[in-house]
Amino acid sequence: MRSEVRTFVADGPLPDWDASEEEIDRRARQLTAISRPVTPEEAAALATCFGPDDCYGVAWTLVHVIETAPGPVPQVDPPGPGAGDWAEVLRGRWGG
Template sequence: MTGEEARSLLVCFGPDDCYGAAWTLLHLIETGPNPVLTAQPAPDANEWRHRLWARAVNGGLVDGA
């Protein structure tokens, strides 16, 4: 997975977890070069972008401040 491919997959998240498929997508995106998100998502962004951001912050990949 390249960084470009991982960033392209960000638009595939829907409004729900799609019977668990969203978690698979999240893990697939995380296999690419991290971090995919380099800035905190907007407050109205998809919950999955917020999850990716929080996981990158918790993993020490980005500064959450």
């Protein structure tokens, strides 16, 4: 797994709308630093990083990065408390 993906995943779920503008911008920059396409393994790891809301659109960017993985992506458990909607988005898009 590439270092940019490891860094993003290590920082955990995306913050919610109450986070500071600096924190949201930092996470968006981290996501932008990940070159596409991602591997299926990286996509599965990134899928654990959804937070409770769309984080001012950053969550949709995360969906699009995950979707660049070629072929089937491994089954993903729900991303975490309150993030079940994002797991459903991914399952729907992955045909799962």
